[in-house]
Amino acid sequence: MEKFTVELLVENKYGVLNRITALYAKRGYNIDSLYVHATEDASLSRMLITSTGDDYIRIQMVKQISKLYDVRQVILMTEVKIKI
Amino acid sequence: MKLSGAEIVIRQLEAHGVTTVFGYPGGAVLTLYDELYKASDRIHHVLTAHEQGAAHAADGYARVTGKTGVVIATSGPGATNLVTGIANAYLDSVPMVAITGNVAVPMLGRDSFQEVNIAGITNSIVKHNYVVRDIEELEETLREAFYIASSGRCGPVLVDIPKNIQSEKCEYAGKSPIPATNTPCVFDIAEIADIIARSERPLIYAGGGVIASGAQDKLLELSEKLAAPVGLSLMGLGALSSDYPLNLGLKGMHGGYASNMAAAECDLLIAAGTRFSDRATGDVGEYEKSKTIIHIDIDNAEISKNVSSNIEICGDVKDVLTQLIPKVQAKSHEKWTTRITELVKEQKKQEQGYAVPEAFSPKNIIEAVCNNFDEDTVVATDVGQHQMWTAQYYKLRKPRTLLTSGGLGAMGYGLGAAIGGCFARNKGRTVLITGDGSFGMNLNELATAVTNKLPIVIIILNNQTLGLPYQWQSMFYEQRYSQSIMNRKTDFAALAQAFGARGHRIENLKSLKEVLENLSDGIPTVIDCPIGGDELVLPMIPPGGSIKDMVVGG
Ligand SMILES: Cc1ncc(C[n+]2csc(CCOP(=O)(O)OP(=O)(O)O)c2C)c(N)n1
16 A cells, blocks of 8 residues: 555635545545645646555556546556655 | 427427327426427327326337337426436436426525525436526537437436526527437457457457447347357347347346356356446456457447456447458357357256246247247336346347346336337337335326227236345345335236236136236236245346356256
8 A cells, every 4th residue: 555646626616626536536546745826827736646556556546536527537646766 | 499498498399300209298398398398299198197108108109109209297206206217217328308396496596485406406317408597598408418318328318497597588590400420440450350360269248339330230240250159238238139049038137047158168258238236246356367358339438447458449249340340250160169069958957947838937928929929019127027028038120129227137127118109119019027115116007008008918927026136145144034025915907907007816827828818908918927925036146146156047
């Protein structure tokens, strides 16, 4: 089990966050952190959701979230370590 | 042109070719019902006895016609009564648009009279839902709703329209429906053709997706070309005629001996339009063993969700098979074919053990009913043993003739679904095979069937028990029949007559045939068939078990 983060671009509307978190709840996956902010495009917002899971969970979550009509884009983030 | 919200709903229904809707009025939809009244020459509204019945009717109508079913209910209790029907459509991928009224926008969120947040309640059982808070959004919302319900993997969409939105006016653009997009699926045809060429024991496993995409002819073609037997999921029944020799019928927990054995022994499983429900696979680890699995499904999230496949093809089944079939070589494999013949023979032998000839047993009753009707007759079921017996013994010959609650397994589905199916067949003869328990959950809809002169034939396999729980208790709970023996005194024949329907209690096959041969038109007939309480559905693979655990009995 590893931490994984998905980055979403979603419609900036009421009820959208509810639909997304409901998918996590349905499968019983805890959300470790959640970050939502508006974008330059007023009709869209961006979300970063970090959760814990194996390959199966990661792939399933991305596929399930992609099915939501309010979601425009889903990116599964991989950890990139930058040396300074 | 400025139109009211209610008028826009009517225009959109018409634009989407809707001619029949099911529903029940109430305060929050009276404005819409007023427009339905004016449009009654174009849109036929069927009033049911309960909103759940209306939702199941819209579902049954959609399954038979392939068109999107429409159900309308008022706010609060009207909306909550739809929930089981919506969940049912969701789990069986049935295209449906559910329209609910709600309190006026300024009253939302105040726990107003008959207010519920139906969008919140249905979130996890719809493809999508909307609360229309602005009249300007109504037209586009309805276009999207119909598009979403019927595109990709079909399913229900709910549109909640507050009362004031129904009476407010706005400019109506009159746009036509959003066209379906069919981008052909791209996949490695050569690789798959090669895997198929190398296989010695191929089996096709087909589900409801084959029927949804209209791929039944392609399925037959592939099976013939590969000399591959076919097992079906509950939702896939009807995708191939039961007369076709390579159709092994239902696979899974109560599937036939032959189809389950074939699934265990095959070296290649081509799964088309199915989601590998736990009822179909049992122990997944055992199920996946020593075979290559090719999974074709339109919903990417189903691929490798329940069973991990070696080859994943996300696309419309008909499109995929159409591309694939010309590229695969015709096959013959004598050993496998001989083995399948053996398995089918063995299954026939077992089935003879389940029913004494001429006994008033589930198998004989269902076969007698089946033999009495033609191949276009729609047959609905409720949920329980009678449903599994119907799946096993009712010889379906065409797709879209079976209405059964697969994914949700909702008792009470049957009569509503039969009503929808009957309307879909222009009020032609329709059959419902139900149990005494399930019928008790929806029999209020007899009123709907009588009012609308629907010639539905209702066969009650009356075992005085909640048969399926009773069977599990007899097999897995040491015969502790906790609350599964009903011991009711209901006289179903008299009950039918009280509703204005025909009613009979029948105790042998000869009288059953007589009644079936002398059915009246334009009126439902209830036929109460008392059967033994200890009849089992066999074979059975216990939940979570594998082929090794199959109980054959007999
Ligand atoms: C709404 C609902 N409640 C409970 C169940 C659990 N359940 C499954 S089958 C069954 C019994 C069905 O009895 P009946 O309709 O008489 O059919 P039989 O099994 O006797 O043929 C029950 C209670 C269910 N599937 N649906």
